[in-house]
Amino acid sequence: xxxxxxxxxxxxxxxxxxxxxxxxxxxxxxxxxxxxxxxxxxxxxxxxxxxxxxxxxxxxxxxxxxxxxxxxxxxxxxxxxxxxxxxxxxxxxxxxxxxxxxxxxxxxxxxxxxxxxxxxxxxxxxxxxxxxxxxxxxxxxxxxxxxxxxxxxxxxxxxxxxxxxxxxxxxxxxxxxxxxxxxxxxxxxxxxxxxxxxxxxxxxxxxxxxxxxxxxxxxxxxxxxxxxxxxxxxxxxxxxxxxxxxxxxxxxxxxxxxxxxxxxxxxxxxxxxxxxxxxxxxxxxxxxxxxxxxxxxxxxx
Ligand SMILES: [Zn+2]
Numbered sequence: 001x002x003x004x005x006x007x008x009x010x011x012x013x014x015x016x017x018x019x020x021x022x023x024x025x026x027x028x029x030x031x032x033x034x035x036x037x038x039x040x041x042x043x044x045x046x047x048x049x050x051x052x053x054x055x056x057x058x059x060x061x062x063x064x065x066x067x068x069x070x071x072x073x074x075x076x077x078x079x080x081x082x083x084x085x086x087x088x089x090x091x092x093x094x095x096x097x098x099x100x101x102x103x104x105x106x107x108x109x110x111x112x113x114x115x116x117x118x119x120x121x122x123x124x125x126x127x128x129x130x131x132x133x134x135x136x137x138x139x140x141x142x143x144x145x146x147x148x149x150x151x152x153x154x155x156x157x158x159x160x161x162x163x164x165x166x167x168x169x170x171x172x173x174x175x176x177x178x179x180x181x182x183x184x185x186x187x188x189x190x191x192x193x194x195x196x197x198x199x200x201x202x203x204x205x206x207x208x209x210x211x212x213x214x215x216x217x218x219x220x221x222x223x224x225x226x227x228x229x230x231x232x233x234x235x236x237x238x239x240x241x242x243x244x245x246x247x248x249x250x251x252x253x254x255x256x257x258x259x260x261x262x263x264x265x266x267x268x269x270x271x272x273x274x275x276x277x278x279x280x281x282x283x284x285x286x287x288x289x290x291x292x293x294x295x296x297x298x299x300x301x
Contacts, residue, residue, distance in 0.1 A: 073180045074239055080182075081189040087220075091149035091184075094217045098153060098225050105138040105156055114154050114172075117165050117253075121172045122150065124250035125180060125243075134172070142268075142275035145222040146175035148184045153222065158277060161264065166257035169248050173258075174281070177243030183236045184220045224276055231282050240281075241291050245300065255300035259291060 069080045105111060118134035130150025140157040152175055154168075162168045178184070214226035223230045232240070245255040265278050266288075295301035 069182075071182055073243060078182060078186045079189040080185060082185055084185075087148050087185050087188070090216050091147040091151065091220060094213065094220055094222055095147055095149070095151040097213050098217070098222055099135070101225055102137040102139060102153070105136040107136065107138070107156070110136045110156060110159050113159065113165065113168065114152075117168045118152060118172050120251040120253075121169055121176055121247050124247040125173075125176045127176070127180060130179065141224075142265075143224060143277050143280075144171050144175060145225070145280065146179055147220050147222060148179055148182070150179060153225070155276075158275075161268075161275070162261065164257065166248070166253045167261040169251060169253040170244065170258040170261045171277075173244030173247040173251075173253075174240045175244075176247055177240030178221060178232065178236065180243050181236060181239045183232060183240070187230075187236075188219050221280070224280060229279060231280050234282075234287070237281060237283070237287060238290050241287070242294050245291070245294065246298070249298070249300055255295055255298075259288065259295070262288060262291065 068077045070077050114134040114136050118132065122128075122130075122132040127150065132150040132152070134152045134154060136159065137153055137155045139155045141155045142157040142161055143155045144153060144158050146152045152172060154171070158171065159168065162171065214223065214228045217223050217226040218228035218230035221232075241258070245258050248255045248258065262283055265275055266283055268275055269278055269283075292301065
């Protein structure tokens with residue numbers, strides 16, 4: 001970050017680096033409410049003044065409408081610089097584009113399985129506000145993704161490597177976990193705050209320009225379909241794992257099958273044939289340990 005104080009939509013936000021934001025987050029320091037923020041004098045500060053202010057606690061990292069939000073599913077606050085309406089609109093556009101890019105499967109058995117398992121997981125997640133839809137794409141690719149509006153794309157290749165409904169529930173549960181975790185929104189917000197995508201955000205939030213479709217699909221989670229690779233972070237993966245197996249248990253699937261599924265994916269990777277699904281949902285031994293620990297803590301194992 002070169003500018004510590006940025007002007008955005010006519011508002012001055014005190015935006016520090018993300019590292020600084022996390023530092024405040026970890027310290028549990030309160031963020032200002034919009035009213036409190038608006039009551040603050042608007043001052044442009046140099047780096048030295050800002051750092052001095054931060055050290056003295058007289059300057060808060062930032063505060064504006066919707067900047068951070070508590071997510072009860074995660075038990076933490078999240079940076080939120082995008083509105084639900086904006087994300088819903090982008091998700092709808094991405095969904096339409098993905099359905100045009102991929103061939104939708106006519107296989108009745110696979111479609112019925114996706115609907116059956118997806119429906120049970122969506123119910124168990126309690127996220128009835130989303131128009132859930134589970135579409136099987138007729139492709140050998142071992143992949144699946146979800147958009148923040150509850151639209152799930154599952155590739156035939158992935159369904160063929162799952163051995164039972166429980167393993168498909170692992171995939172859909174994990175994807176639903178990303179939705180509950182508002183990971184796409186957080187990712188979009190982080191990119192905007194980091195100044196990496198401010199141009200993109202300003203343009204793409206207002207237009208259906210196809211040039212931006214891939215970039216936004218990446219942020220939302222469906223990038224591979226558009227040739228854009230943007231893996232979820234470790235933190236997001238662990239959160240989606242935990243929520244996903246909780247949904248599995250609530251939907252009466254066997255959470256232990258999640259371990260079998262992910263180990264199978266990793267075995268494929270170590271044989272030199274990494275499934276596309278792992279490139280956006282990176283996995284390793286540490287993640288498996290965390291998953292196993294969660295299963296034990298919950299009494300699922
Ligand atoms: Zn994931």
